[in-house]
Amino acid sequence: MVKPIGIAGAGAWGTALANAAAIAGNDVILWMRSPQQAEDLGKTRTNERFLPGVRLHDRITPTADLNQLAACRAVLLVTPAQSTREMTAALARILPSETPLVLCAKGIERTTGSFLCDVVEEVRPGAPVAVLSGPSFAHDVARGLPTAVTLACRDAALAEDLAMALSGPTLRVYHRSDVRGVEIGGAAKNVLAIACGAVVGRGLGESAKAALIARGFAELLRFSRAYGGEAETLMGLSGLGDLVLTCSSAQSRNFSFGLHLGQGQSVEAASGGKLVEGATTASALVALAKAKNIDMPIAEAVEQILSGAWTLDQAVDALMNRPIKSEH
Ligand SMILES: NC(=O)C1=CN([C@@H]2O[C@H](COP(=O)(O)OP(=O)(O)OC[C@H]3O[C@@H](n4cnc5c(N)ncnc54)[C@H](OP(=O)(O)O)[C@@H]3O)[C@@H](O)[C@H]2O)C=CC1
Numbered sequence: 001m002v003k004p005i006g007i008a009g010a011g012a013w014g015t016a017l018a019n020a021a022a023i024a025g026n027d028v029i030l031w032m033r034s035p036q037q038a039e040d041l042g043k044t045r046t047n048e049r050f051l052p053g054v055r056l057h058d059r060i061t062p063t064a065d066l067n068q069l070a071a072c073r074a075v076l077l078v079t080p081a082q083s084t085r086e087m088t089a090a091l092a093r094i095l096p097s098e099t100p101l102v103l104c105a106k107g108i109e110r111t112t113g114s115f116l117c118d119v120v121e122e123v124r125p126g127a128p129v130a131v132l133s134g135p136s137f138a139h140d141v142a143r144g145l146p147t148a149v150t151l152a153c154r155d156a157a158l159a160e161d162l163a164m165a166l167s168g169p170t171l172r173v174y175h176r177s178d179v180r181g182v183e184i185g186g187a188a189k190n191v192l193a194i195a196c197g198a199v200v201g202r203g204l205g206e207s208a209k210a211a212l213i214a215r216g217f218a219e220l221l222r223f224s225r226a227y228g229g230e231a232e233t234l235m236g237l238s239g240l241g242d243l244v245l246t247c248s249s250a251q252s253r254n255f256s257f258g259l260h261l262g263q264g265q266s267v268e269a270a271s272g273g274k275l276v277e278g279a280t281t282a283s284a285l286v287a288l289a290k291a292k293n294i295d296m297p298i299a300e301a302v303e304q305i306l307s308g309a310w311t312l313d314q315a316v317d318a319l320m321n322r323p324i325k326s327e328h
């Protein structure tokens with residue numbers, strides 16, 4: 001008998017992925033930390049808080065008991081980036097060492113500046129780790145709209161196996177072995193999307209927006225190259241694809257956070273209480289860039305705005321008054 005797919009985290013993305021995995025033909029165990037939420041989800045079969053209006057597939061079993069994930073063939077970790085260490089440690093206590101953990105969060109650990117895969121490898125040495133990333137709004141996936149993402153694992157055969165297991169009629173999962181490139185694409189685009197939202201919110205025009213996406217992508221490529229990601233990866237779904245998506249739609253929490261900043265809201269108010277991964281990752285991204293002398297003026301501008309060092313207008317001035325240089 002084929003073992004179920006485990007999903008740890010029943011927010012918008014975890015719930016959407018659970019449905020996609022079930023539609024792809026898997027039994028799914030969906031874990032959440034709140035016993036009350038698990039009970040409600042079992043009864044109503046709808047995650048009203050995070051994914052309203054979407055019915056949970058019959059093959060999904062919601063639970064608040066982490067031990068239920070022990071017998072899964074792979075576990076997708078779909079909680080916020082900053083909870084990766086704590087969640088991996090909890091999973092390491094119950095999962096067999098050969099069970100792959102698939103990271104679905106997009107970010108860098110703020111307190112250590114570690115990439116999330118490195119965090120997982122530190123906590124679960126020797127166990128297989130993969131990353132799933134790409135342009136995919138939870139609501140689009142949950143509504144069965146056509147979506148494509150990338151799953152990367154250093155073990156190419158395992159990457160292919162997991163991609164096949166999760167792919168279905170409306171979710172197409174490509175596979176790759178460049179874990180670093182795929183995770184950098186997901187983590188860094190969120191910071192750039194905040195900048196893009198701010199440009200739109202401040203009314204700086206479509207030309208400025210396009211310039212920001214192009215120059216932001218140049219930053220992404222430089223950063224990824226310095227940290228061992230392949231340029232080809234960044235030109236794909238987790239990189240260019242996700243940057244374009246996240247910079248084009250107020251459905252993105254990062255873009256919409258930037259949009260609110262651009263419209264004059266405070267950093268504290270602009271998130272509206274939603275998870276904004278780019279805001280927690282910005283300082284770690286910029287510190288990693290500085291450590292390797294990588295020029296990332298847009299990411300730095302975001303960090304300066306978030307820390308209160310610059311106003312938005314000061315950030316725009318700083319970006320426009322940089323010395324004229326060759327484009328690369
Ligand atoms: N939404 C999307 O379209 C996409 C999101 N992602 C990424 O997926 C990750 C999760 O995002 P998303 O599902 O949208 O976020 P949500 O805000 O919708 O949900 C977050 C979930 O994580 C749980 N959670 C929060 N903190 C902890 C913790 N410390 N330990 C355990 N569980 C915790 C929450 O549980 P509780 O309710 O108990 O607080 C909730 O179930 C992010 O990194 C995001 O970038 C990637 C692609 C698409």
Ligand SMILES: O=C(CO)COP(=O)(O)O
Nearest residue numbers: 134135136137252253254
């Ligand atoms: O990563 C995402 C889409 O690919 C979701 O973006 P937000 O976290 O900005 O909503």
